[in-house]
Amino acid sequence: MTKKIRWGVLSTAAIGVKKVIPGMQLGQYSEVTAIASRELSKAKSAADELGIAKAYGSYEELLADPEIDAIYNPLPNQLHVPWTAKAAEAGKHVLCEKPLSITVAEAESLLEVRSRTGVKIGEAFMIRSFTQWLRLQELLREGRIGELRAVTAFFSYFNVDPTNIRNMVETGGGALYDIGCYCIQSARTGFGTEPTRVVGLIERDPAMGTDRLTSALMEFPGGQATFTCSTQTIPYQRVHFVGTKGRIEIEIPFNAPKDRPTRLFIDETGDIFGSGIVTEEFATADQYTMQGDAFSKAILEGGEVPVPLEEGIANMAVIEAIFRSAESGGWEKVPSGRVAK
Numbered sequence: 013m014t015k016k017i018r019w020g021v022l023s024t025a026a027i028g029v030k031k032v033i034p035g036m037q038l039g040q041y042s043e044v045t046a047i048a049s050r051e052l053s054k055a056k057s058a059a060d061e062l063g064i065a066k067a068y069g070s071y072e073e074l075l076a077d078p079e080i081d082a083i084y085n086p087l088p089n090q091l092h093v094p095w096t097a098k099a100a101e102a103g104k105h106v107l108c109e110k111p112l113s114i115t116v117a118e119a120e121s122l123l124e125v126r127s128r129t130g131v132k133i134g135e136a137f138m139i140r141s142f143t144q145w146l147r148l149q150e151l152l153r154e155g156r157i158g159e160l161r162a163v164t165a166f167f168s169y170f171n172v173d174p175t176n177i178r179n180m181v182e183t184g185g186g187a188l189y190d191i192g193c194y195c196i197q198s199a200r201t202g203f204g205t206e207p208t209r210v211v212g213l214i215e216r217d218p219a220m221g222t223d224r225l226t227s228a229l230m231e232f233p234g235g236q237a238t239f240t241c242s243t244q245t246i247p248y249q250r251v252h253f254v255g256t257k258g259r260i261e262i263e264i265p266f267n268a269p270k271d272r273p274t275r276l277f278i279d280e281t282g283d284i285f286g287s288g289i290v291t292e293e294f295a296t297a298d299q300y301t302m303q304g305d306a307f308s309k310a311i312l313e314g315g316e317v318p319v320p321l322e323e324g325i326a327n328m329a330v331i332e333a334i335f336r337s338a339e340s341g342g343w344e345k346v347p348s349g350r351v352a353k
Contacts, residue, residue: 014040014041015041015312016039016040016042017041017042017043017082017105017307017311018045018080018081019036019043019045019046019082019083019084019304020046020048020075020077020104021048021064021083021084021086022074022083022085022087022099023048023071023086023087024057024058025087025109027086028047028084029058029062031300032084032086032136032300033047033062034062034298035270035298035299035300035301036084036301036303037063038301039304040305041304041305041312042301042304042307045064045065045080046064046065046067046068046079046080047064047066047068047074048068048070048071050070052067052069055069071095071098075099075104080104081104081105081311082104082106082307083096083099083105083107084106084107084109085099085106087109088183089111089113089177089184089189090114090183092108092109092111092114093112093113093114093118093122096122096133097121100125100131101125103129105131105132105307106131106132106133106134107134107136108134108135108324110137110193110327111135111189111190111327111331112321112324112328114184116328116332119324123321132310132317132320134307134317134319134320135319135320135323137194137318138300138303139198140197140303140319141302141305141318142268143294143302144262144265144274144294145265147292148201148202148262148276152253155257156280157253157254157260157278158257159235159255159256160202160235160253160254160255161234161236161254161255161256162235162236162237163199163202163203163237163238163251163252164251165195165238165249165250165251165252165265166195167192167194167241167248168191168240168245168248169191169243170243170244170245171244172217172244174220178243179217179222180220181221186216186224187223187224187225187241187243188214188226188241188331190241190243191243191266192228192239192241192334193327193331194265195239195241195251196228196230196330198237198239198265199230200326202237203232203233205234206326206348207230207232207237207330208231208345208346209343209344209345210228210229210333210334210343210344211229212226212334212337212338223243223338224242224243224244225242226240226338227240227241228337250263251265257280258278258279258280258281260277260278260279261276261277261279262276263277268299270296271296273296274293274294275292276291276294277290277291278290278291306318329346329347330346333346
């Protein structure tokens with residue numbers, strides 16, 4: 013019988029209850045055995061609905077459970093680092109929802125915590141464990157499109173609810189933190205290096221104060237990347253990787269469906285009418301199942317988690333630089349010395 017990592021979940025956040033937990037429950041190496049809320053009734057309700065054995069009325073009780081190996085932390089953004097640190101101090105491995113933190117300095121504080129406690133800490137960019145993204149990296153390494161020169165991404169949804177945490181400045185809301193982080197991750201994954209400088213343009217909601225439309229240009233050693241993200245436009249998402257000999261397009265890059273196959277398109281002809289496009293289709297799968305299993309397997313085998321702390325810090329450095337650029341109106345350097353895996 014395959015050994016499974018026993019997971020506990022901090023809070024009944026929608027991303028966990030609706031997507032991550034159901035996915036992890038299907039895993040070969042993962043099982044969700046406990047969930048906690050600051051209101052016991054909420055924890056019990058979620059546990060009953062999802063078939064989770066234990067429900068706790070406080071996060072502290074969950075962290076004190078000796079039968080929990082790892083914690084999934086989907087708390088609001090401003091609580092990511094504090095509770096990830098507390099979980100690590102309790103001897104639990106931690107998969108923390110993106111974005112890892114609100115600032116680079118805050119994220120870097122977890123390096124000392126990880127070193128002292130010896131646990132694994134990773135950021136929950138589920139795309140990095142998913143089939144179509146693993147295939148993308150293979151194609152880029154093989155030189156299928158020649159030298160990668162440009163990455164362009166778009167990610168948006170429409171949400172103007174002022175009570176939603178995605179629209180609250182104090183909880184780290186706004187487009188860049190919530191979904192722009194995926195666009196940055198896409199470019200860093202493609203180039204396999206860090207951008208040297210960025211320039212950003214931000215439009216904020218006049219009432220809520222969060223960035224509702226954000227665009228950025230990132231300069232990499234080997235090329236350039238651009239993206240636009242928005243919390244107040246029609247839902248849409250695409251990523252394009254363009255090289256000297258071809259291009260790759262991921263159809264639904266971020267919210268990959270779990271009820272139908274996913275696809276990416278490869279064009280090595282340059283025919284603008286698309287006659288030369290080759291479609292690769294991937295079997296129906298749940299990216300949260302794959303994320304949970306990849307992290308759990310790393311724990312069981314002593315390997316590296318899909319998106320370790322260093323990766324999370326590097327992504328935050330780009331986010332922070334884009335915010336600075338929007339304020340300064342000019343190019344901002346991204347701290348060097350971090351290399352994407």
